Amino acid sequence: MKLNELVPQQDPVDLYLPVMSEIRDVRPLTDLETLYTVALPDGRDLGHQPGQFVEVSLFGVGEAPFSISSSPTRKGVFELGIRKVGLLTEKLAELKPGDKVGIRGPFGHGIPVEKFRGKDVLIVAGGIGLVPMRSMINYVLDRRDEFGRLIICYGSRSDKELLFTDEMESWRRDPGVDFHVTVDRGSPEWEGNTGVITTLIPGLELDLGKTVCCVCGPPVMYRFVLLALKSRGLPDKSIYMSLERRMKCGVGKCGHCQINHSYVCQDGPVYHYPDLKSLEEAL
Amino acid sequence: MELKFLASDRVEAFVSYIMQKKTVYAPQRAGKHSVALKKVADPGAVVLDYARTMQSVKKFFLPPRDELLQFNLADQSFAPAEVKPLDAVLLGIHSYDRAAIDRLDYNFSQGHAERNYLTRREGVVWVGVSFEPDEFHFSGSVGIRPHDTEGFDVFLTRARDGYLVEVLTNAGRELTAGFDLPATDQAKPQPGHFHQHIFLPQAKLNEVMGASYNNPVWEETAEKCVGCGSCNIVCPTCYCFNVEENVDIKVSGGTRERIWDGCMLREFTEVAGGEVFRGGLAERQRHRVMRKFKYLSDKTGHPWCVGCGRCTAYCTAGISIVSIVNRCISDYEKHAATAV
Numbered sequence: 001m002k003l004n005e006l007v008p009q010q011d012p013v014d015l016y017l018p019v020m021s022e023i024r025d026v027r028p029l030t031d032l033e034t035l036y037t038v039a040l041p042d043g044r045d046l047g048h049q050p051g052q053f054v055e056v057s058l059f060g061v062g063e064a065p066f067s068i069s070s071s072p073t074r075k076g077v078f079e080l081g082i083r084k085v086g087l088l089t090e091k092l093a094e095l096k097p098g099d100k101v102g103i104r105g106p107f108g109h110g111i112p113v114e115k116f117r118g119k120d121v122l123i124v125a126g127g128i129g130l131v132p133m134r135s136m137i138n139y140v141l142d143r144r145d146e147f148g149r150l151i152i153c154y155g156s157r158s159d160k161e162l163l164f165t166d167e168m169e170s171w172r173r174d175p176g177v178d179f180h181v182t183v184d185r186g187s188p189e190w191e192g193n194t195g196v197i198t199t200l201i202p203g204l205e206l207d208l209g210k211t212v213c214c215v216c217g218p219p220v221m222y223r224f225v226l227l228a229l230k231s232r233g234l235p236d237k238s239i240y241m242s243l244e245r246r247m248k249c250g251v252g253k254c255g256h257c258q259i260n261h262s263y264v265c266q267d268g269p270v271y272h273y274p275d276l277k278s279l280e281e282a283l
Numbered sequence: 284m285e286l287k288f289l290a291s292d293r294v295e296a297f298v299s300y301i302m303q304k305k306t307v308y309a310p311q312r313a314g315k316h317s318v319a320l321k322k323v324a325d326p327g328a329v330v331l332d333y334a335r336t337m338q339s340v341k342k343f344f345l346p347p348r349d350e351l352l353q354f355n356l357a358d359q360s361f362a363p364a365e366v367k368p369l370d371a372v373l374l375g376i377h378s379y380d381r382a383a384i385d386r387l388d389y390n391f392s393q394g395h396a397e398r399n400y401l402t403r404r405e406g407v408v409w410v411g412v413s414f415e416p417d418e419f420h421f422s423g424s425v426g427i428r429p430h431d432t433e434g435f436d437v438f439l440t441r442a443r444d445g446y447l448v449e450v451l452t453n454a455g456r457e458l459t460a461g462f463d464l465p466a467t468d469q470a471k472p473q474p475g476h477f478h479q480h481i482f483l484p485q486a487k488l489n490e491v492m493g494a495s496y497n498n499p500v501w502e503e504t505a506e507k508c509v510g511c512g513s514c515n516i517v518c519p520t521c522y523c524f525n526v527e528e529n530v531d532i533k534v535s536g537g538t539r540e541r542i543w544d545g546c547m548l549r550e551f552t553e554v555a556g557g558e559v560f561r562g563g564l565a566e567r568q569r570h571r572v573m574r575k576f577k578y579l580s581d582k583t584g585h586p587w588c589v590g591c592g593r594c595t596a597y598c599t600a601g602i603s604i605v606s607i608v609n610r611c612i613s614d615y616e617k618h619a620a621t622a623v
Contacts, residue, residue, distance in 0.1 A: 003385045003585045004434070012398040016351045016539075017363055058356035059361065060530045062539055064620065066556065087557040100359045112542075119474060134449075178459075219558060237617045250528060251395040255523030255544070259560075261578035266394060280496060 002077075015251045018057050018102025023045055023095050024077055029163050033128070035069065035095055038101065038194050039077045046078045049134035051110030051214075051242055051270040055250050056080065057102035057216035062088045065247040066133035067119065067269070068106065093117065107250040111136050111214055111240060113208050119212045120148040122204070122234075126155045126217025127195050130163050132242055132269075133216050137171070144176060148210060151178040151203050155197030155217070159183050159190040178205065201228035211241035214270070216242040222283045239273035243282065286471065287464035290445040300462045301372055304316050305408065308343065309374040310336055311574040323374075323375070330441065331375050331446070333369035334417045335591060339380045340521030341387060344403045347543050351399070351526070355536045364538075366399050370406030372593045375439075377414045379422040379589040383519035384586055385434060385495055386579075390576055392521055408454050411476065412446070419592025421479035421605050429474040440471055444506035447471055479605050485496065492529060492577040494618075495611035496569070505564035507600045508547070514571065514594035514602075515545025522585050523551070538598050546570050 008104035022259035026274075029208075040046060048053070048068050059064030064086075070079035083105040084093050095101070096214060104269040121140050133152075140147045152171060156162045162181070180200045182193035193200065197217070213234060214224050229239060245257035247265040260279045276282045289297055297495040302323060309329040313319035318333040320340060350364040364533035384404075414420070422428070432438040435611045436455035441442055448464050450456050483491060515521045527545040530537035546553060547567050552560035561567050575588035588604065595603045 001584065003382075003389060003583060006394070006583055006585075007385070007388045007392045008391065010396045012392075012401040013395040014363055014398050015395050016362070016399075016541075020361075057539075059359060059539070060356055060534075061526050062528055063526060063539075082493070083556075089555065102361075170522060219560075244554060244558075245560060246552060249396075251522075252398060253391070253522070254525070254541075256525075256548060258546075258574075260570075260573070261581060281566070 001166065004267070013232060015253070016104070016248070018055070018063075018104050020100050021103045023097055023099045023101060025097055026095060029159055032080055032161075033163055034084075034145070036080045036082060036092070036256070037077050038080060038096070038103065040103065042075060045075050046072075048078065049110030050113065050139050051132050052106040052108050053250070053269060054080070054103050054105035054107065054249065055247075056088075056092070057104075057246045058088060058091050059102070060138035061091045062250075063102070063104075065107075065250060065265075067135075067242075069131045069134050069140055071135050071138035073139055081127050081128070081134070085273050097251050105250055107247070108269050109267060111242075112272075113139065115240075116212045116214075117146050118142075118148065119208055120151065120210050122147075122151045122206070122211050122213040122216040124153045124197065124201075124213060124217070124229075126221040126225075127157065127161070128163070129216035129218070129221075129242070130154055134164060134167070136214060141174075141177075149178060150176060151206075151211075152180065153200040153204070153206060154179075154181045154201070155182070155183070155199060159186050159192070180204070190271055197227040198224045201225070201232060204232070206232060206234065211240045212240070214240045214242065217265050219244065219283070236273050236277075240270055241273055241276060242270045243268050245269070284449050286452075286467050287446055287448040287450070287465060288442075288467035288469065288471065289439065290447050293301055293445070293617055294329070294331065297462060297547055298323060299372070300331050300375065301410075302326060304372075304394075304458060306371040307374050308371055311468060313474045320373075329375065330467050331412050332415075332441065333592060334414070335377070335419070335596065337382055337517055337593070337597065338594075340373055340376060340593070341383065343373070343544075344387065344400050345479040345524075349399060349541045351539045351541055352540050353536065356530070357535060364399075366402045368405035369403050372408045372410060372543070374410040375412045376409060376435075377591070378411060378429060378433070379420075379427045379591045380519055381409060382422075382427050382431075382589045383591070383610065384515060385565075386585070386589070387438055387522055388521045389583065399586045403568070408437075408458050409435045409441065410437040410458070412453075413438075413440045415441070415475045416477045416479075418478050420590060420595040421477055421481060422590030423477040424479075424481035424605075425485065425586045425588055426452050426588045442469055442472055459544070478618055479592065481608050484583070485580055488608070488612075489581055490574050491612050491615045492517060492573060492608075496613050498611055498614055500607055500610045500614075501569045502567040504568045507602055508564045508568060509548060510547055510564050511599055512545035512566070513599055514604075515547050517593040517597045519589060519593070520575070521545065530592060546574070561619065568607075572604060575604070576608060
């Protein structure tokens, strides 16, 4: 077919205009990470899926993608867990309740929760990868009877860098949650597991035919987690992975997040592992 | 198609005539050695016989710097940038550059249709001109010939002492109406021969490029490449961009702008914290070439390279995209031969 016949005819829209939203709460999680509660104007709901992201901007500073940390089951406001690593995030850390930020989104494909319904849900989160995974964890906890067991493996560099420690306590006490945490290097006070996240996987109690897994963490983590899950016998089709890239526009135009033929902001950030195998640059 | 004739000594009068109807952009001398597409003020400055402009017509629809919004820091308010249709005649455009716009139309319409680009695209009357392939053109290999009239309203084919004129659409008839273009019985001359060729059509290239992911050509090209991104910046189908904030000197407000970016630059895939997802020049060259000959053509059946030769002509390191693709083809064929 001729190329000009392939061009879809649809009404053009403004893709790059933010919705000015209000910071409702600012809560430090660690020395580096902060949890922001954000409200869209007029009590509008963000309407996201777990695993999706928004573009957050400050005028005169910049715009960047951040995953949504709250569950869509908790309406009215949404939460962003953000680490201070650059100019924009340094400036965000100075915000107070009442201040404004620009929001675009939600964007991308999040976790396909329908594929997890009725199944045991295994979450493997490394470091700041817990931020988007918390959205799914709370989604499962809020709709407890729609899912089987909830198994959480969380790894962090040190116990000082653990996120959501208060919620972690409630996961630990919840008989319906199988919660495991490890740190690469513990402080003298740390009494829990020490070692990389893959050390948690061999000991997990898994019903292989019933378990669906979602993995999110730093790039270096994925191959090792995949190997560990494979050696447990978890089939590839039961694995979803959330990938980090530079999603500058969020709407499949700017090119920064492209992995081979796939735009992470459109096809991801959450991918079904069998689909990732054709993307050589993914891991 | 009835052919009319525009004598060389009447080109200036023709340009003057259409300038009365609409703003005209056309190739004109820029410095000693270059020709650039610019707004026409002096009809005598228009150059219709040229090899290529450094920048294609892309710059009119996706400007190198494109304001997205204006913000006010005091009250955190903003106003969307005003975007207007180009509403002009683009005169003296080569067929490969018109074909590039079909590709950008696709990119900016599929998925989310973008107002900024699509608004600017409105109101354009396209007047094409044939070209004589030079040592860099290879558009014939991607199915775009020097005399192709596809997408044009009026087309001028170089002939003896002037141009054969085809008026192809209503917009073309409106533009030329009232200017005396006598009918001619001259036949359209044969288009010039290309000196550069890709040895296989795109239908086969999808498979060849798919099998060339680990070809040594990427590392070998990377040894020459300096990662300057010139190939991206001159490409008529590259459209990647970055977004920047520009605060005014009074620090009272400013603009959010998008600027052209290029996948050959190291920072292109860098995320906060310093991770770079295509850190090597070999990976970046592969991405650039695969985007032109595989990723988008798998989806649409059309290569995203239009064979203008710019990336090769302006490469600071003498890298040829035709050589890269032909190397992939010959290695693929060699491999197929040994496999039998």
